Amino acid sequence: MRRPPSATTVRWLVLGTIAVSLFHFTDNAINVDTYPKASWQPDWFPVLVVIGWVLYTAVGVAGWRLYERGRFRAANACLLIYGYLIASSLGHFLYGSPDELTTRGLISVFVDVVAGLTVMAVAIWSMLARRRLGSPDHRRPVHRVAP
Numbered sequence: 384m385r386r387p388p389s390a391t392t393v394r395w396l397v398l399g400t401i402a403v404s405l406f407h408f409t410d411n412a413i414n415v416d417t418y419p420k421a422s423w424q425p426d427w428f429p430v431l432v433v434i435g436w437v438l439y440t441a442v443g444v445a446g447w448r449l450y451e452r453g454r455f456r457a458a459n460a461c462l463l464i465y466g467y468l469i470a471s472s473l474g475h476f477l478y479g480s481p482d483e484l485t486t487r488g489l490i491s492v493f494v495d496v497v498a499g500l501t502v503m504a505v506a507i508w509s510m511l512a513r514r515r516l517g518s519p520d521h522r523r524p525v526h527r528v529a530p
Contacts, residue, residue: 387512388505390451393462396505397447400498401440404469407491408436417488419479439468443502455513462506470499 388396411418412429425431446461472495481489 385512385515387455387509387516393450393458393505393509394447396502397443397462397465400443400465400469400502403491403494403498404436404439407472407495408432410488410491414485414488417485418475419483421478439465442468446506450509455509459506459510462502462509466499466502466504466506468499469502470496472496472499 412432415429415432442461443465446458446465449455449458449461452458472492475484475488475492484492
C-alpha cells in the first residue's frame with residue numbers, strides 16, 4: 384500500500400459501483416412494494432429513488448474525474464461521500480428485517496454495501512498513501528508569521 388491507487392483503479396471501481404447500484408436502485412424503484420416501507424415514504428417514492436441514484440452517481444463521477452485531474456483532496460472527499468451514500472442501502476434494515484426482503488433485494492443491498500465500503504477504502508488508501516509520499520495536495524497549509 385505504498386503507492387496510491389491509480390486513476391484506472393478509481394475509474395473501474397466507480398464504474399462498477401455505478402453498475403451494481405443501478406441494479407439495486409432499479410429494483411428498489413420497480414419493486415418498491417417488496418422492500419420494507421418507512422412511515423414517511425410518499426407514494427411517489429420510486430421517483431425519489433431515481434433522483435437519488437442520479438445524484439449519488441454524480442458525486443461518484445465527480446470523484447473519479449477529480450482523481451484523474453490530480454485533485455486528490457476533492458476527489459477523495461467525493462469518493463468518501465459516494466461510498467457512504469451507496470453503503471447507506473443498509474438503511475432498508477431500519478424499517479424491516481432482512482427476511483422481509485426478497486432474495487434479489489437482499490443480495491442487491493449487500494452488494495451495494497460492499498461496493499460502497501470498497502469505494503471508501505480506496506479513498507482512504509489514496510489519502511494515506513499520498514500523505515506518506517508527501518503529496519502537495521495533502522500537506523497541511525503552512526501558516527507563516529510575519530516578521
